[in-house]
Amino acid sequence: MYSLRASPRVICTAGAPRDSFVMLSLYHRSRDCAPGNRVKLSWEDLPGLFPSFANPERWLPLLQRHATLVEQAAKHTRVTSVTGANVVRRQYAxxxxxxxxxxxxxxxxxxxxxxxxxxxxPGLVVAILIPAAPVTLVEPLQKRARLLETMAAELELVNVRVLAERAEDAGRGALRGSCALVTARAVAELRELLEYTAPLARTGGWLALPKGSGAEAEVEEAARALGELNCVHRATVPMRPEVSDSGMVVMVEKVGPGLEKYPRRAGLPGKRPL
Incomplete structure (x- = not known):
């Protein structure tokens, strides 16, 4: 492994795409973005922060509508602990x-x-930004799963389907080995999380797993899980300071078919992580 000189917090392994180095070299922290000096983000800030996402006149109102639906749902269903002024930054940015x-x-x-x-x-956010992509949301809690179906219908997202089941069960069903990209946010530590996500990815597919400042330590602890699940850690990329003080994204590539014994039965990955 080696660190990119332009950004010491970015850890990459051989095999990470060369084009990614261009983006990674753009991470520079300024005093204005240091912890304690963060400026709250508004909805109007998002198109400027993400100019590569075309047609903000389409996706921005949909994100705002989604936020309203989540706020309304919070009266009877717990879906997030992030509220108030932090919502735009923590959830959407x-x-x-x-x-x-x-x-x-x-x-x-x-x-x-x-x-x-x-x-x-990020599942519904991705579905809004990329309406052509078939999106599957895996949510084990029935009440939340029904809410996701309702929100997708309200937002007219015909590219979304919801699986109301545990990840271990989804990894043994029709979704197994079919996905080009799998994400999971605030679910579990990495060595456990890999067993939930890797079986869903196809060979050559990617896992994009948001983590905090302890991401590099989690990657080291997940060495056995990576090997068992036929995955390779390619990079740990910090989010821009305009978006997050400590957010990182662990990028993992699935380099071959997974063993049939994974995922193990429901509950085992949490009780006995690889």
């Missing part, structure tokens, strides 16, 4: 940043799955 980073590694985003999607972060 970070989801968009995750998608931006994945584009430096793979153009393919279909089919795509989000595991433990909760209120739709």
């Amino acid at each position: 970070e989801s968009l940043e995750l998608l931006r980073i994945t584009r430096c590694f793979t153009d393919a985003c279909e089919p795509y799955a989000d595991v433990g999607t909760g209120g739709g972060y």
Whole structure:
């Protein structure tokens, strides 16, 4: 492994796409973006932060509508702990940043799955930004799954389907080995999370897993899981400071078919992580 000189916090392994290095070299922290000096993001800031996402006149109102639906649902269903002024940054800017980073590694985003999607972060955000991509949201809680179906219908997202089941079960069903990209946000530590996500990815597919400042330590602890699941850690990429103080995205490539014994039965990955 080696660090990019332009950004010491970016850790890459041999095999990471060369084009990704162009993007990674853009990460520079300024005093204005240091912890404690962060400026709150508004909806109007998002198109400027993400100019590569075309047609903001289409996707921005949909994101705002989604936020309204989540706020309304919070009266009877717990879908997120992030509220108030932090919503735009933590839920939407970070989801968009995750998608931006994945584009430096793979153009393919279909089919795509989000595991433990909760209120739709980042799964519904990706579905809004890429309406041509078939999106599967894996959510084990029945109440949340029904809410996701309702929100997708309200937003007229015909590219979304919801699987109301555990990731371990999804990894043994029709979704197994079919996805070009799999994400999972705030679900589990990496060595456990890999067993939930890797079986869903096809050979050559990618896992994009948001983590905090302890991402590099989690990658080291996940060495056995990576090997068992036929995956290679390609890069750990920091989100831009305009978006997050400490957010990182662990990029993992699935380099071959997974063993039939994974995922193990429901509950085992959490009790006995690889």
